[in-house]
Amino acid sequence: MTIRFGLLVFPGIQQLDLTAPYEIFASTEGAEVHLIWKDTSPVISATKLPLQPTTTFAECPQLDVLCVPGGGGINALLEDEIVLSFIRARAEQVRFITSVCTGSLALGAAGLLKGRKATTHWNALDFLPSFGAVPTAGRIVRDGNLITAGGVTAGIDFGLAVVAALISQEEAETVQLSLEYAPAPPFHSGTPEEATADVIARTKWRLAGTRAAREAIIARWTASQRELA
Incomplete structure (x- = not known):
């Protein structure tokens, strides 16, 4: 059975927010992974790595998982109704609507976090209440079919958790071993609590x-929502 993963790709994306879960998803048996944007012209990541979308909003097939990565480029998406409309529409169809790092802010701007637990990069966690979310510190936070991940490197752990939820822990562990994912950082400054x-x-x-x-x-965004209300 084919499982279709879709990851949003956009100018200014943090490439590891995308490529970490991409590597996990693409290594999963039976997976089909799509990189989605408005068109298929290359986009440039925040660290200047060119990335190639594989499909457009209009042509994207049915998905099991939609993931919105983060990065500085997420700022523009918060006011981009074309992007937010796509996220909203697909959220009603997928088995899991997900994000990595500040990608959760786009889910919030699309109206998908109201009353739900969510996480993001530690330096953006305080923005989540603006979208009605319940900010929850954690590497991975799940609330029903919503799965959000913390900053950048959390995308690896997140990818494995999504594979376990979709298929099985055994498949997730097989992917983990195939990639020799056994983190042992040389320094302990990965969170504000440690740094x-x-x-x-x-x-x-x-x-x-x-x-x-x-x-x-x-x-x-908050002011515009008040006006609508």
Whole structure:
């Protein structure tokens, strides 16, 4: 049986948000993986890696899983009704609607997080209540058919969890072993709880520009929702 995974790809995407779960999904037996965008012209990731969409919104086949990755480019998507409409429509059809990192903000802007537990990158977790979500810190957070993952590298763990939910733990473990996924980081600064104060400050400074732009966008989005109400 073919299982169809679709991952949104867009300008400014954080490539590992996409390629980490892509590698897991593409390594799964019986999987068919699609990279979806408005057209099939290459897009450039936040770290300048070109990525090639394989299908368009209009031509994308029926999916079992839709995943929205994150990155600086997610900011533009929060006000892009073409993208949000596609996410909304597919959310009604898929078995699992999912995200990695700040991709959950796009799910929120599409109206899919109201009253539901969700996570995102630690530096964006405080934005989730703007979309009516219940912010929940965690590597992977599941609420019914909604599965959200934390920042960037969480996409690997997330991919394995999705495969286990769709097929079996045995298949997920087979994929894990085939990829020799046995993380042993040389440093322990992967979360704010582990990192030193200096490292946290330096990281927040590096992310400040994207965060400021995101704050302004979400403020506009919130104001527009009040007007609609």
